[in-house]
Amino acid sequence: MINFEEELKKFHPSLEVEDAEEAIYNQDLTDMADLMVKIVKESKKAGE
Amino acid sequence: MICYRCGCTLSEHDFCTNCGADVALYKRIIYISNRFYNDGLERASVRDLTGAITSLRQSLKFDKNNVEARNLLGLVYFETGEVVAALSEWVISKNLRPKKNIADDYISMIQTNQNRLDTINQTIKKYNQALTYCNQDSLDLAVIQLKKVLSLNPKFIRAHQLLALLYINSEEWERAKRELTKCLEIDTNNTATLRYLKEVDEMLLPEEGVKPSKKQKKSEEVVKYQSGNETIIQPVNMKEGRGVTSLLNLGIGLAIGIAIAFFLILPARIQAAKAGIDEQLRKVSEQSDTKTATINELEQQLAELQAQNETLQQDVAAYMGQDGSTLQSVESLMKAAGAYLTDDEDVVTVMDYLEQVEKEKAEEENENSEAFDTLYNTLLALIGPQVAESYDKDGHDAFWAGNYADAIPNLEKAFLYDATNGQALFDLGNSYNRIGEKEKAKEIYRQVIELFPNTEKAEKSKNFLAELEDAEE
Numbered sequence: 243m244i245n246f247e248e249e250l251k252k253f254h255p256s257l258e259v260e261d262a263e264e265a266i267y268n269q270d271l272t273d274m275a276d277l278m279v280k281i282v283k284e285s286k287k288a289g290e
Numbered sequence: 291m292i293c294y295r296c297g298c299t300l301s302e303h304d305f306c307t308n309c310g311a312d313v314a315l316y317k318r319i320i321y322i323s324n325r326f327y328n329d330g331l332e333r334a335s336v337r338d339l340t341g342a343i344t345s346l347r348q349s350l351k352f353d354k355n356n357v358e359a360r361n362l363l364g365l366v367y368f369e370t371g372e373v374v375a376a377l378s379e380w381v382i383s384k385n386l387r388p389k390k391n392i393a394d395d396y397i398s399m400i401q402t403n404q405n406r407l408d409t410i411n412q413t414i415k416k417y418n419q420a421l422t423y424c425n426q427d428s429l430d431l432a433v434i435q436l437k438k439v440l441s442l443n444p445k446f447i448r449a450h451q452l453l454a455l456l457y458i459n460s461e462e463w464e465r466a467k468r469e470l471t472k473c474l475e476i477d478t479n480n481t482a483t484l485r486y487l488k489e490v491d492e493m494l495l496p497e498e499g500v501k502p503s504k505k506q507k508k509s510e511e512v513v514k515y516q517s518g519n520e521t522i523i524q525p526v527n528m529k530e531g532r533g534v535t536s537l538l539n540l541g542i543g544l545a546i547g548i549a550i551a552f553f554l555i556l557p558a559r560i561q562a563a564k565a566g567i568d569e570q571l572r573k574v575s576e577q578s579d580t581k582t583a584t585i586n587e588l589e590q591q592l593a594e595l596q597a598q599n600e601t602l603q604q605d606v607a608a609y610m611g612q613d614g615s616t617l618q619s620v621e622s623l624m625k626a627a628g629a630y631l632t633d634d635e636d637v638v639t640v641m642d643y644l645e646q647v648e649k650e651k652a653e654e655e656n657e658n659s660e661a662f663d664t665l666y667n668t669l670l671a672l673i674g675p676q677v678a679e680s681y682d683k684d685g686h687d688a689f690w691a692g693n694y695a696d697a698i699p700n701l702e703k704a705f706l707y708d709a710t711n712g713q714a715l716f717d718l719g720n721s722y723n724r725i726g727e728k729e730k731a732k733e734i735y736r737q738v739i740e741l742f743p744n745t746e747k748a749e750k751s752k753n754f755l756a757e758l759e760d761a762e763e
Contacts, residue, residue, distance in 0.1 A: 243489070244489050246455065246458070249455055250424055250425070252482070253421055253424075253452055253455075254421075255421055256414045256418060257374040257375065258374065258411060258414050258415060258418070259373075259374055259407065259411045261374070262374045262378055262381075265374070266382060273350065273351055273355075274319045274322075274353070275294060275353055275354075282312075
């Protein structure tokens with residue numbers, strides 16, 4: 243049985259067009275490749 | 291594929307030919323990203339947009355520079371009605387690859403049409419407002435707002451889902467299912483949609499466990515018994531009984547129908563018919579009144595005309611002569627003219643006719659024509675002196691003979707036709723005096739004194755008048 247109140251909590255306000263710029267800037271673009279490079283760099287530092 | 295350290299294009303080797311960096315792991319990551327992109331593309335092609343979003347986001351988690359995956363993710367977001375999310379992806383994509391990027395076309399498509407952009411913004415604001423209404427328990431307003439949102443953007447899956455959730459909450463299962471079906475047409479594998487749909491289907495369709503129980507119940511409603519070697523299965527409720535019940539229900543239904551017709555429909559019809567008849571009666575009555583008024587008016591006019599006719603007939607009868615064709619005065623004048631033309635010496639006859647004309651003119655009290663008056667005056671002028679002379683002679687003859695009774699009318703006429711004949715007037719007075727009509731005699735004497743003063747007749751008249759007055763005293 244669906245609980246209306248619980249289901250309603252899953253719906254969030256949609257981003258408006260004015261807020262798009264801020265959303266783009268705040269987006270975390272870190273990917274697996276960045277992590278790998280970071281790990282490689284840190285491991286090299288640790289080896290030295 | 292380029293080296294993450296120096297940016298040089300990588301070869302098939304697991305190291306960079308330019309800087310010597312180990313790129314085996316890096317290549318592996320890029321391959322995984324591409325695999326997720328391919329998976330997302332496949333899912334999007336079969337409208338599994340939720341699955342596509344998941345795969346494409348995974349792809350970007352591995353390689354943020356996968357522009358194709360980002361562009362496709364934007365496109366999928368756009369298809370689900372998440373326009374701002376789509377724009378965000380396309381803008382990032384354009385920044386990663388400014389040239390030869392299809393994201394540029396997508397952005398231009400939205401930004402060049404200001405109306406479209408405004409509509410998108412309004413849609414989002416209304417959706418947010420609807421969500422606020424939901425949180426404030428104003429569910430009816432939320433439904434109205436969501437309907438507006440979907441009229442502006444029919445592909446907005448989250449709006450469809452929220453509306454379906456509201457319908458589910460109000461137990462409007464059919465409507466909820468309709469919204470969820472629309473969701474599935476856009477995104478075939480949305481988890482929330484499928485979950486809601488399952489709930490709705492359970493409410494709409496009978497439970498699977500119920501059917502057998504009904505069968506069992508049916509089986510319980512039969513009577514089984516053995517007849518020899520055969521097992522007889524007989525329903526508890528006989529068909530005949532059902533038929534009778536049906537007929538009874540039919541009869542009751544008919545009776546109710548007839549009662550409704552008799553008590554509800556028939557009075558209304560009768561009242562409507564009465565109203566129609568009353569209306570017609572009123573119109574006929576109005577017409578009748580109008581005609582009666584016209585008849586009264588015409589009768590009044592007829593009475594007036596009859597009265598006028600009678601008056602005119604009387605007038606005409608008065609005007610008509612003995613032959614019934616000419617006026618009496620005219621007839622007499624014509625006779626006078628005829629008598630004069632026959633014998634101009636017979637002035638007495640002519641005078642008789644003229645006197646008759648005079649008399650009739652007085653009776654008729656009407657003005658005669660100019661020709662009538664001219665003829666009358668002409669005749670009178672022609673015979674007047676002769677008539678006066680004739681009357682004077684006859685009068686004086688009678689006077690001297692002592693026949694005063696004959697003398698009086700002749701002398702009167704003699705003076706009438708000759709006003710200068712003072713002697714005739716004086717002898718007229720004497721005649722009255724002799725026959726004893728003192729008052730008449732005195733009147734005539736006064737007339738003589740007045741009309742012929744300073745004459746012998748006047749002096750004598752004074753003397754006679756004095757004698758008469760003295761005699762009275």
